Amino acid sequence: MNRKQLVKILRKNGYKATPQRLAIFELILSSKEHPTAEEIHNEVSKKFPSMSLSTVYQVLHLLQDLGQIMELKFRGQSSRFETNTTPHLNLICPGCGKIEDYNSNTIVKFWSKLENEFDFEALSQRIDGYRYCDVCKK
Amino acid sequence: MNRKQLVKILRKNGYKATPQRLAIFELILSSKEHPTAEEIHNEVSKKFPSMSLSTVYQVLHLLQDLGQIMELKFRGQSSRFETNTTPHLNLICPGCGKIEDYNSNTIVKFWSKLENEFDFEALSQRIDGYRYCDVCKK
DNA sequence: TTTTAACTAATAATCATTATTATCTAAAAA
């Protein structure tokens, strides 16, 4: 997925391709972490100093509705967002909240097997494993 | 898991086995839905009319820390809780929020395969699929 | 270039969750 494709998707669904929308999407796309709305706002504000946090939330909702990003909610912390919408494993530390992505063909194949077994087609999915990271293990 | 086992777990970890804790756990256990804190409070209040919603939240945190329940957070709605802590599929409708549990050996086996492949041992896990339910499909 | 529905920015409001604290009680000890 890139900027051009997103512009196409937005227009096809009757939405305007505004610089704010593109910047927010590209920020998440380029982030190796799973950033929060506030982190996204902080970063994107560097290029668009007048951007509102409200706008960030609105855009995040729109991108979710279009299936372009995934929101991960956790206890005691702000939601985290990612553009990796393919079936993959999020390994999450309950100590520090760090999230690591693990992609593998095993997972993709498992997911289609699951859709087959239970006869559904998912719009999106979420696969999380919780375990203490090396730093927090002590 | 039953009341007696929970009493044992609580005491082993230095917590008191209070009637509130047992009642909240048993309510979730007996619920086929994935109830919210408020729903739990409403139900348990029938037997314990002075129970506070604060207490419900406190107990829910404790039970999570002991690995006895799982919290599922979603956009725009209160957290939902369940006692099914084995690897299983939650099929969730983005329309009405309904959650259906699907247990299968495929999933349990997949999960241990995954732990093997990526060399971790999960304290807990979450596997969600999002798709419109039959009612909302129209 | 003009037009306008859609969008953004700023701000206020919401409400699920968490913090605080006085009172109470489970359960260990006497």
Place this chain on the structure above:
DNA sequence: TTTTTAGATAATAATGATTATTAGTTAAAA
């Protein structure tokens, strides 16, 4: 059984992430 007390509950206040509102702005179609 009674006493003791650390830990738990109930009531209430506070928090803060998210959502609602609205006046002004703009993407993009004509």
